[in-house]
Amino acid sequence: MKGGKSMAEVVQREPENRIGMEFNAEKYKTDFPILSRMIRGTKLVYLDSAATTQKPRVVIDAVDQYYRLHNANVHRGLHTLAEEATAAYEATRDKIAGFIGGVKREEIIYTRNATEAINMVASSWGYQNIKKGDRIVITQMEHHANLVPWIVLSRKTGAELVYIPIDPEGYLDLADLKDIIAPNTKIVALTHMSNVLGTINPVDEIIALAHKRGAVALVDGAQSVPHMPVDVRAMDADFLAFSAHKMLGPTGLGVLYGKEELLSRMEPVQYGGEMISEVRYDYAAWNELPHKFEAGTPNIEAAFAFLPALEYLEKIGMENIRRHEMELTGYALDKLAGLEFIKVFGPKDLNHRGGAVSFIDKNIHPHDMATFLDTLGIAVRAGHHCAQPLTRLLGVNSTTRASLYLYNTHNDIDQLITGLKEARRYFRYE
Ligand SMILES: Cc1ncc(COP(=O)(O)O)c(C=O)c1O
The missing domain is CATH 3.90.1150.10 (Aspartate Aminotransferase, domain 1)
Incomplete structure (x- = not known):
């Protein structure tokens, strides 16, 4: 596969x-x-x-257990509840890192959903790296989550947005791929599995060509990560986005995987608590990965209850x-x-x-x-x-x-x- x-x-x-x-x-x-x-x-x-x-009993029970026994804010307190909540929140991050092929925990950013994960890449990496004359490549079968952010980025930067077409059977038509992923391409963003057609795209081949051109590749894994083994390192995607709620977990939690060398050079998307290392009245410096991208109180309950969802999937x-x-x-x-x-x-x-x-x-x-x-x-x-x-x-x-x-x-x-x-x-x- x-x-x-x-x-x-x-x-x-x-x-x-x-x-x-x-x-x-x-x-x-x-x-x-x-x-x-x-x-x-x-x-x-x-x-x-x-x-x-739908959610299995172990996930529903975890939400209940979180509020009955462990509710506290993460990374802030020194009391027992805060330590437990933080440990559980970070344990889920480790589990996610393993689930998608054993990446570094620093490369796993919690978001609200897959949509927010893709928007983060477009509005951080995108504005830092894309300018007029560059090319953004996506496909004709994208969900709006992996389409609208690129329309907006191309409109605001003047970069061209080019689509890999689909054939009558619903496969990507790769005949002109070498021309579509032209040397001026900066990013190729595509879905791994179409939510409409069910098509599983040959992401490895497309990512390899993107890399040959010096472009980065984002994979929308919202429909693939829940349904098949996905090894992001084997695939060599630079970014991978998915949502917990599509894989037995709670709503309000998504994941952005990004290669450390890219994430470390990216500007945060939101600013505030948690994401800083030092703040003075005239100065602010950013926390290390992954916290740099997690401003404010996160969805602790959802991270807590996503762990048993992942364990359930792994067990099967x-x-x-x-x-x-x-x-x-x-x-x-x-x-x-x-x-x-x-x-x-x-x-x-x-x-x-x-x-x-x-x-x-x-x-x-x-x-x-x-x-x-x-x-x-x-x-x-x-x-x-x-x-x-x-x-x-x-x-x-x-x-x-x-x-x-x-x-x-x-x-x-x-x-x-x-x-x-x-x-x-x-x-x-x-
Ligand atoms: C292929 C694909 N990408 C992205 C999304 C967006 O997911 P979410 O609404 O959880 O952000 C979906 C949701 O249906 C999807 O099917």
Whole structure:
């Protein structure tokens, strides 16, 4: 798998995981209290994990435990609670550093979400390094989070913004890559996995070319880090952004990984407490990494509860999660292909796609479809999925998206398929 760990590496780094054991999604489901909720008389079928994932009991309990036992501000106090809160907050940073391939803890910056992580790079590294005549390269399949910051940066600096196109199947068209990543390119920023098409991009190859041109590479890992092994060092990305809430963790916490040599030369984005080493009335100097980028009181509760989320994922094993989602995505694609009124977008090859499956019904609007499915207890997403240019490129103004995770089962897909058929009857197309 491109950009991922080999199976041998996974086994070595995650000795307690259960490679080869049967993946029991039905059992994992019971770890998520919300998944036994009844919605309009039916047990919830949650197929919207690309938007946000549900949380296992260990994460919910950690939030409760944090406020019951450990609540204090970090890095400031000398009392027991402050020491415990700080230790836990920093322990999660260490866990994250290990989770993405064993990087330095100084290279892990806490943010609010993936969006903030990408904005930090655009507004710090971007303004320090990009000027008129330079080139910024992104792709046609970016989420607005990895699109709008670059539109603004190019508008404000006069740098050109150039897109790697996609082909009709939903892959990046790399035919002209050498021309697109021209010698004046300063940054290539691309998604690892599309939240609309599910496409997994060959980031290694693109990063290698970016580096050859002297450019840096940012990978939007919001959809890949939760669903497959991601080794940022093997990939050699300069920056990687992702969100805790898309990988079983709490909302309000994201991660920016950046190579130390780049982060150390970057200006902070926000100024205030925590991020300084010394302040006088006429002078301020910055704290060392990673604190230089973490002004003010952070989301301590979320960092506290993200640790058990990462442990939960590691225990199952990211390779196993990826394998389960590949199998289930294949099942969903086969079933959807059997419905002549449904058109699915994105690649068919499971080796190059994840479990975000976008489709349209030839007659029923995606919003009507999602609303109807909700009456059956099935949660899907409908709209442009924060990728308006891509949706337009697909020739539609919205799609319905079913997106999978480790707790989804064949039965969930069967219920979706039944729901799609019932919608045809309800809206009187059959
Ligand atoms: C590919 C991709 N990038 C970035 C984001 C932004 O994530 P967040 O809203 O957590 O910042 C998302 C969210 O859906 C996404 O799917």
